[in-house]
Amino acid sequence: MNWLEYYQERQEEMVSFLRELVLRESPSHDKQAVDTCSDWLISELKKMGLEVTIYPQKEIGQITSALLPLGETKAITLLLTHIDTVWPVGQLKEMPWRVDKAQNRIYGPGVLDMKAGLTQAVFALKGIIDLDLVPRNQILLFINSAEEIGSPAADELILEHARRSSIILCLEPALPGGGIKMRRKGRLVIELKVSGQRAHAGTPSKGVNAIEELALQLNRLRRLRTKSLTLNIGKIEGGEKANIVAAEAAALLDIRFWNKEQKNKVLTYLKNLAPQLPGAKLNWRIVTETPPLEPTEASRKLLTKVRRIASQLGLSLPAGRSGGGSDASLASQTGRPVLDGLGPEGEGIHAENENLWLPSLIQRTALLTATLLEGPL
Numbered sequence: 001m002n003w004l005e006y007y008q009e010r011q012e013e014m015v016s017f018l019r020e021l022v023l024r025e026s027p028s029h030d031k032q033a034v035d036t037c038s039d040w041l042i043s044e045l046k047k048m049g050l051e052v053t054i055y056p057q058k059e060i061g062q063i064t065s066a067l068l069p070l071g072e073t074k075a076i077t078l079l080l081t082h083i084d085t086v087w088p089v090g091q092l093k094e095m096p097w098r099v100d101k102a103q104n105r106i107y108g109p110g111v112l113d114m115k116a117g118l119t120q121a122v123f124a125l126k127g128i129i130d131l132d133l134v135p136r137n138q139i140l141l142f143i144n145s146a147e148e149i150g151s152p153a154a155d156e157l158i159l160e161h162a163r164r165s166s167i168i169l170c171l172e173p174a175l176p177g178g179g180i181k182m183r184r185k186g187r188l189v190i191e192l193k194v195s196g197q198r199a200h201a202g203t204p205s206k207g208v209n210a211i212e213e214l215a216l217q218l219n220r221l222r223r224l225r226t227k228s229l230t231l232n233i234g235k236i237e238g239g240e241k242a243n244i245v246a247a248e249a250a251a252l253l254d255i256r257f258w259n260k261e262q263k264n265k266v267l268t269y270l271k272n273l274a275p276q277l278p279g280a281k282l283n284w285r286i287v288t289e290t291p292p293l294e295p296t297e298a299s300r301k302l303l304t305k306v307r308r309i310a311s312q313l314g315l316s317l318p319a320g321r322s323g324g325g326s327d328a329s330l331a332s333q334t335g336r337p338v339l340d341g342l343g344p345e346g347e348g349i350h351a352e353n354e355n356l357w358l359p360s361l362i363q364r365t366a367l368l369t370a371t372l373l374e375g376p377l
Contacts, residue, residue: 003366004313006127011362014123015099015106017044018361021083021115022097022108026061028084028149034061038083038145044122048129050141057153061145065161068125071138077372078140078165080158080172080327081118082147085110086350095352105346105355116356117171117343118143124369135372137166147327150189150288155330162331167302167375169368170328171343175320178360180303181341183321184329185230185256186263186292190270192217194238195281198247207245208279211238214249216276221253224269230256230323252287256323259292293329298337306339309370315363342368 007014024037038061045052045066055063061084087095087109098107121141128135142161144154151158162168175181194214199207218233225231231253238249257263270284303319310317320341328340345360347353 003127003369004362007123007362007365010123011358014119014361014365015358017122018106018111018115018119018356019097021118022111023092025087025089025092025109026084027086027088028060028146030089031057031059031061033089034084034145038062038064038143041083041118041143045141048122048126050125055157057145060153063145063154063157064143066141066143068128068135068139070134072134072136075137075166076140076164077135077137078142078161078168078331079121080142080144080168080170080331081121082114082144082327083118084144084146084148085113085115086148095354104358106358107353107355109354112173112344112346112354112356113349114172114343116346116361117173120343120361120365120368121171123365124372127365127369128372133373136375137372139372140165144327150290151327151330154327158327158330159334162334162336165336168328168331168336168338169342169371170326170331170338170340171368172326172328172341173343173349174341174345174360174364175318175322176345177318178316178345178363179318179320179341180339181293181322181326181328182295182299182303182319183258184293184325184340185258185323186329187288187290187325188255188257188263188266188286189288190253190255191250191285191287192253193250193283194248195283196245196247196249196277197279199245201243201245204245207247208277209245210249210280211246213275213277213280213282214238214251217273217282218251220273221269224255224266228258229262229266257292259294263292290325291329291333293326293332293338293340296332296335296337298335299332299339302337302339305375306367306371309374310367313363313366313370315367
């Protein structure tokens with residue numbers, strides 16, 4: 001079966017499907033918008049005969065899974081995706097859906113991250129179903145509703161499904177050149193709070209300036225930075241007026257690391273923080289934590305097998321790493337083999353020039369279909 005030709009013939013249908021997803025804007029924090037997009041997708045999945053499960057949420061959009069229960073074995077292949085984007089409702093006015101035929105690119109909010117990956121998953125399943133084929137494993141498509149804000153409600157579901165699966169394929173966008181992401185940085189979002197003593201600016205010795213203490217601590221924390229360990233001071237706040245010694249101040253930090261050793265270094269440093277100004281008090285907490293994705297023997301073996309399938313399609317599959325996080329990092333904590341970045345290729349993730357390179361949608365859907373049918377599993 002020539003899957004590249006098969007999906008090339010269905011390119012117009014795939015682009016139309018992708019357009020429907022993109023035009024239904026779905027920012028992570030907008031429950032109603034995410035549910036609207038999700039409801040449309042669920043209706044399409046049910047038309048395909050998939051067994052759909054909806055996990056309602058109070059504050060964020062509904063989480064969804066869809067099972068294709070056919071398989072040569074009872075094992076499960078888990079496909080990780082998400083329907084939410086970083087873009088607010090109304091962004092389409094600034095970033096309209098646009099197909100550049102000359103450059104083979106499609107533009108729009110969330111088109112690459114990751115509504116193209118959702119389209120890829122749906123059409124891989126659709127191809128298998130329409131041709132009455134039986135995949136190697138049963139296939140579970142998991143659709144997170146808030147991946148862009150740290151998967152606050154999906155963590156346990158992802159771990160549960162990952163433990164029940166034999167392999168995990170994450171359809172996040174590929175690296176430039178079509179690369180798989182074998183490594184991802186882990187992430188700690190830290191809130192650092194300082195308490196001081198309020199006083200009149202004319203008699204500063206009677207107070208303890210929380211902003212000054214925070215500035216001193218942030219300067220010290222910069223020492224953690226290395227070429228591979230990054231620290232971003234993303235937000236600071238504190239004080240009331242220019243003529244008042246600030247009693248409270250706080251900062252939000254984004255710290256990223258490649259391995260557990262670097263994470264432990266950060267936590268040890270934080271635990272040993274001590275006030276620099278007499279009378280100041282420090283408190284810190286972990287707001288969000290994402291583990292790193294690190295290659296394992298099992299994931300390397302899986303990559304070798306998928307590369308063999310890719311070569312049969314005339315495709316190369318380089319491996320690389322990413323400083324961003326994904327649900328693949330969490331799923332990898334179960335010890336199951338994980339490949340991330342199996343989605344289509346493009347440019348401008350989280351940027352106003354976000355775009356999909358259209359040929360890669362065909363290529364990656366063909367690769368995913370062949371992997372689900374022929375792969376190890």
